[in-house]
Amino acid sequence: MSAVFRNYGILFFLSITIVAALSVFAHVPYIWSACGLAAWAAFGHLITLDDDEPGGWSNPEESKDLWRSSLLELAVKFVVLLALVSIALAFPDLRKYGG
Secondary structure: OOOHHHHHHHHHHHHHHHHOOOOOOOOOOOHHHHHHHHHHHHHHHHOHHHOOOOOOOOOOOHHHHHHOOOOOOHHHHHHHHHHHHHHHHHHHHHHHHHH
16 A cells, blocks of 8 residues: 555544544534534645745745645645535535534
8 A cells, every 4th residue: 555545544534533522522513523624624735835836845846746736635625625515504414413
């Protein structure tokens, strides 16, 4: 298994653990916890996006590939966020699970 899949698997496991913990201890429905984590990931990436642009802090070699992959990753994060929010709004009964 490649390191990328392993890292994303670890992040996915941690996300599920945080969502479950928020549900159990703070009584937050699963869907809103998932939306919150997705928003945190998407907006956190957006705020630090300039680090990945050519010549930025994380990209001093001015690699276009790193910049494009960062933009793609940001787009995927926002698609996931929009999908979760759309699901939460389209199916209000989901809000009763967890919490």
